[in-house]
Amino acid sequence: MSRQDTSDIVFRRILAIFPVSILILVAGIFFQLVSASIPSLKKFGLGFFYHSTWDPVAENFGALPFIFGTCVTSLVALLIAVPIGVGAAIYLAQYAPPKVSKAISILVDLLAAIPSVIYGLWGIFVLVPYMRNTVQPFLGKYLGFLPFFQGPNYGVGFLAASIILAIIIVPFIISVSREVILAVPSVYKESAYALGATRWEAIWDIVLSYGRVGILGAVILALGRAIGETMAVTMIIGNNVVISPSLFSPGYTLASVLANEFAEADTGMYLSALIEIGLVLFLVSIIVNILARFLIWSVTKGPGELIK
Amino acid sequence: MKKILALVMAMAMVSSVAFADSVLINGAGSTFIYPAITKWFDEYSKTNSDAIFNYQAIGSGGGIKQITSKTVDFGATDGPMTMDQMTQAPGRIYHIPMVMGAVAVAYNVPGVDKGLKLTPEVLAGIYLGKITQWNDPLITGQNAGVNLPASSIVVVHRSDGSGTSFIFTDYLSSISGEWKGRVGKGTSVNWPVGLGGKGNEGVAGLLKQSPGSIGYVELAYAKENNLSYAYMQNKSGNFIEPSIDSTSKAAEGANIPADFRFSIVNSPNPEAYPIAGTTWLLIYKQMDDHVKGKAIVDFIRWAVTDGQKLTAALDYAPLPASLVDLIQKKLDQVKY
Numbered sequence: 001m002s003r004q005d006t007s008d009i010v011f012r013r014i015l016a017i018f019p020v021s022i023l024i025l026v027a028g029i030f031f032q033l034v035s036a037s038i039p040s041l042k043k044f045g046l047g048f049f050y051h052s053t054w055d056p057v058a059e060n061f062g063a064l065p066f067i068f069g070t071c072v073t074s075l076v077a078l079l080i081a082v083p084i085g086v087g088a089a090i091y092l093a094q095y096a097p098p099k100v101s102k103a104i105s106i107l108v109d110l111l112a113a114i115p116s117v118i119y120g121l122w123g124i125f126v127l128v129p130y131m132r133n134t135v136q137p138f139l140g141k142y143l144g145f146l147p148f149f150q151g152p153n154y155g156v157g158f159l160a161a162s163i164i165l166a167i168i169i170v171p172f173i174i175s176v177s178r179e180v181i182l183a184v185p186s187v188y189k190e191s192a193y194a195l196g197a198t199r200w201e202a203i204w205d206i207v208l209s210y211g212r213v214g215i216l217g218a219v220i221l222a223l224g225r226a227i228g229e230t231m232a233v234t235m236i237i238g239n240n241v242v243i244s245p246s247l248f249s250p251g252y253t254l255a256s257v258l259a260n261e262f263a264e265a266d267t268g269m270y271l272s273a274l275i276e277i278g279l280v281l282f283l284v285s286i287i288v289n290i291l292a293r294f295l296i297w298s299v300t301k302g303p304g305e306l307i308k
Numbered sequence: 309m310k311k312i313l314a315l316v317m318a319m320a321m322v323s324s325v326a327f328a329d330s331v332l333i334n335g336a337g338s339t340f341i342y343p344a345i346t347k348w349f350d351e352y353s354k355t356n357s358d359a360i361f362n363y364q365a366i367g368s369g370g371g372i373k374q375i376t377s378k379t380v381d382f383g384a385t386d387g388p389m390t391m392d393q394m395t396q397a398p399g400r401i402y403h404i405p406m407v408m409g410a411v412a413v414a415y416n417v418p419g420v421d422k423g424l425k426l427t428p429e430v431l432a433g434i435y436l437g438k439i440t441q442w443n444d445p446l447i448t449g450q451n452a453g454v455n456l457p458a459s460s461i462v463v464v465h466r467s468d469g470s471g472t473s474f475i476f477t478d479y480l481s482s483i484s485g486e487w488k489g490r491v492g493k494g495t496s497v498n499w500p501v502g503l504g505g506k507g508n509e510g511v512a513g514l515l516k517q518s519p520g521s522i523g524y525v526e527l528a529y530a531k532e533n534n535l536s537y538a539y540m541q542n543k544s545g546n547f548i549e550p551s552i553d554s555t556s557k558a559a560e561g562a563n564i565p566a567d568f569r570f571s572i573v574n575s576p577n578p579e580a581y582p583i584a585g586t587t588w589l590l591i592y593k594q595m596d597d598h599v600k601g602k603a604i605v606d607f608i609r610w611a612v613t614d615g616q617k618l619t620a621a622l623d624y625a626p627l628p629a630s631l632v633d634l635i636q637k638k639l640d641q642v643k644y
Contacts, residue, residue, distance in 0.1 A: 056469075057492035124513045132517075154462060154518065156503055239467030239504025250503050256467075260506060263367035264469025264495040266393070 030282065037276035039269055048276060054241045056261070061273035063280050065241045069251040070284060072158055073233060074226040076247065077165035082219055084166075085173025089215075092174070093181035094203055105178065112171035120235035123164045128155040128236055131163075136248055151246040154238060159247040161237040165229055169222035176221060180214030181207055213296055220292040227285055230255040254281040330357060331599050333607075336364040337371015337384035340471045340526065341587040344407050344619040345384070348611050351618055359603035368471050368495060375401065375590045381600055383590035386471020387478070387495065388569035400593040402642065403568040404608055404635060407624040408559055410527040410550040411475045411583045414535035416515050417442055417457065422536040425450040425547045428574075428582070431540070432484035434461055434522060436491075437501035442520060450541075457520070464514045464523030467504025469495035475585030476524045479573040483582075524583075527551075528623035544578035554581035555625035564631065568638070584625070594643050601644025609639060 034041075040048065044061060051062025088108075092101045132155030139149045184207050192202040208215070238250020239260060254277055265271045335345075342365040349361045366374075368385035375383030376397045388403055413426060430446050433439035439446060442456045466473045477493040491497050503518075505511035508529040515523050515535060527550050530537045539547040548554050561577025564570050574582045589608060595601025612635050616626040627635070 053498065055498035056496045057494045057498065124510075124517075129517050152460070154503060156514070234467070234506050235510060239506070240502065241498070252504075260468040260504070261496050264369035266369035266372050266495070 030279075033275060033279040033282060037272050037279050040272035040276040043269065044273075048273075049280070052241070052243055054257070056265075056270050059267065059269045059273075061269075061276075063254070063277055065243050066252050066254045066257050066277060067280060067284065068243050069158070069237065069253040070227055070255070070281070072247075072251070073161045073165055073237070073253060074223060076158065076162035077169060077226045078219065078223060080163065080166035081170045081173055081222060085170045085218070085222070086177050086215060088170075088174045089177035089181055090203060090208075093178050094199075094207070105175070108171045108174045112175065116168060116229060116232040117235075119164055119168055120232035123160060123232060123236040127163065128160055131155045131160045135159075140248070147245040148247050151244065151248050153248055154250060156236050156238040157248050157250045158237065158244075161233045161251070161253075162247070164232050164236060165226045168229060168232060169225050172222045172225060173218050176218035177211075177215045180211040180218065183214070184210045216292065216296050220289065220296075223288060223292065224285060227288065228255055228281070230259045234259050254284070330360055331597075331603055332360045332362065333382070333600055333603055334362050334364075334380045335371075335382040335384060335589075336366050336374045336380045337590070338368045338386050338471055338587050339365040340386050340409065340585075341365075341384050341407055343528075343622050344587075344624055347618050347622065348607075348615045351615070352607060352610060356606070359600075359607065361607065367469065368474075369469060371590065375592075378596075381591075381597075382604055384587055385590060386585060386587050387474040387493075388571075388588060389590070397592075402591050402593055402638060403588040404591065404612075404638065405568055405570075405586045405627060405631060406589050406608075406611060407619055408555055408572065408584060408586050408627065409624050410555040410581050411472055411479075411524050411585065412527045412530040412535070412537040412550045413522065413524050413540060413583070414512075414515055414530045414537045415522040416519060416536070418519050419455055419457070420536065422538075423549070424454065424536070424538045425541065426538045427541045428483035432480055432487050434463060435465075435480060435500070435502070436484070436486060437463070450547075459520045462514075462518045462521040463502030464505055464511050464518070464521050465499050465502050466508075466511060466524075467506050468510075470507075471495065471585065471587065472508070472524065472526055473497070475573065475583060478571055478585070479583045482571070482574045526623075527555075531623065540582050542578070542580055542582040543574050543576050546578055548579065548581045550581045550583070552620055552623065552625045554579060555584045556628055558582070558584040559586075559625070559631060560628045564634065568634075591642065593641065598644050601642065605639050605642050605644065609636065612636075 040061065044051070048061065048063055049067070050064050052064045053060050053062050054065065055061070092104055096104070132153055136153045136155070136159070140153065143149045188206050188210060189202050192206045197205070233253055234256040237253060237256060239252055239256060240250035241252050242249060244251070258274060258277055262274055265274050342363070345363050349363070368387060371383035371385050372389055372393055374380045376393065378398065389401065394401060413431065415424065417424070427446070427450060430439060433446065440460055441458060442461055443458045448456055474493060474495045477491065477497050481488040481493045491500065503514055505514045505523070508525045511523045511525050512529060512533045512535060515521050525535065537550060539549050541547050557577045558572040558575035558580035561575040561580050562570055562572045568588065570586070572584050572586060591604060595604070612627055612632050620626055
């Protein structure tokens with residue numbers, strides 16, 4: 001008996017090391033980012049977050065255009081990817097013949113494994129010309145009255161970057177959402193059918209309601225990927241430090257400026273400002289995650305509880 | 309136990325013998341010099357097996373940082389170190405010019421081949437966002453007979469920090485007071501207008517796909533990718549095609565200070581192409597290690613003389629003979 005207790009304690013302690021190491025890792029990253037960005041924090045203060053000039057020569061730094069670019073591209077990417085991803089997951093889990101479902105799922109996992117530089121190259125050579133010649137002229141013609149679809153048409157820009165991001169994150173949403181939907185106990189669905197529900201009602205009211213926490217989790221995972229995605233976005237966003245309501249406009253993201261300028265940053269203040277960009281990226285990720293958790297928490301408090 | 313100890317000692321001796329006659333020399337920095345330096349290492353190692361060279365193309369900024377902290381034996385940079393950076397280094401640093409190259413102004417204007425004539429005012433005007441149409445009188449005035457369209461100019465620049473951008477902005481600063489005041493020179497600057505492409509390939513990609521675009525890339529890259537490039541008007545008023553010869557000419561006319569921290573943009577030589585730059589190796593005047601120091605100096609002596617013939621094939625311009633003499637004298641002062 002006592003022997004079992006000892007082994008149990010040892011096992012528990014060993015396991016406890018792992019979550020604690022995650023805490024130490026996150027705290028360590030945060031500490032390192034803050035300490036290395038102190039010169040920039042001192043010089044620019046809060047202005048770093050709302051100034052829109054980025055001038056390495058004059059050493060005058062503000063991060064607003066990058067924060068704006070990261071938020072806009074991630075958000076637009078989610079707007080495109082969530083309906084496609086969740087729709088595909090529902091079809092694969094509920095409608096598709098098992099063989100088709102399995103085959104498509106393998107393809108989806110394959111998509112998730114493609115390195116983002118490949119998406120970036122594809123973006124440069126295929127997507128960007130298509131955007132410039134077909135998509136953006138079409139949007140400009142029919143939706144040009146909206147400020148989102150105005151201005152010069154380069155092909156590269158927020159819209160192209162958002163579409164690449166959407167393509168990159170869709171596999172994550174499909175893959176996780178499909179697992180979540182498959183995990184819904186069939187008794188619930190069968191009960192719904194027994195009560196005379198149509199297939200649509202069973203899926204919408206029962207399956208999605210039961211699985212929405214998991215699906216939101218998939219969306220958060222995808223959002224995290226979108227915020228941090230660097231290479232593909234850098235290659236096709238146009239890398240121009242501007243804030244524009246138009247999705248046709250070239251822009252810049254937090255991750256892109258790090259990828260572009262870190263290697264050649266040769267003065268202390270420049271380097272410090274870039275590390276502060278890293279800190280901002282870290283904070284944006286944390287804030288978005290907290291908001292998303294809060295969303296999940298508020299949703300799980302809702303009528304979904306009735307089922308459980 | 310004793311046996312094991314003896315075995316370990318024997319192995320240690322064997323391995324130290326194996327490495328005793330070859331020393332590993334690490335360098336880091338400029339990506340511009342990377343093709344040249346790998347070619348040199350390759351050829352040099354055929355006749356000199358006593359030193360193994362290793363070079364990491366991490367960017368000029370990284371090269372300066374690493375030589376300053378002495379984590380590498382030599383650095384390489386496309387822009388000379390500033391006075392501020394020199395004082396931060398723990399010892400006196402020498403700049404040794406190794407290769408020179410031209411930056412071509414490439415464009416994609418349907419119906420216009422290479423050889424569009426551009427004046428400094430036009431180039432600065434385009435990059436400041438003041439000249440926005442291809443049929444602007446300032447452009448057409450120099451290009452009688454060329455059918456320039458009434459389309460807008462899509463300006464392209466490098467988005468990543470790079471020596472190519474340094475040379476280009478160094479040139480614009482030297483010919484335009486407004487550029488010098490508003491933007492300045494650097495590996496990354498606050499571009500007034502334009503799209504940023506990552507790397508030479510990113511710029512070339514944007515150029516190829518955007519009709520009406522203009523950008524700048526290394527000469528070798530423009531040639532390999534069949535980009536049309538402009539003939540730039542130099543300080544003497546002549547329109548010059550970028551080439552190995554016209555780049556070497558730029559150095560012949562340049563004013564060379566004793567510490568070699570010169571700029572060869574906008575050279576007064578009438579045959580010089582005006583947008584050209586240099587890559588320097590960064591070494592300490594006082595080397596910490598005798599064997600390494602000697603190996604580095606020997607290698608540099610070889611690279612600036614015999615080595616220059618190899619790099620011409622890679623579209624680098626050879627150093628002028630007068631400059632090579634000065635470099636040899638400078639190397640005499642290195643202590644190891």
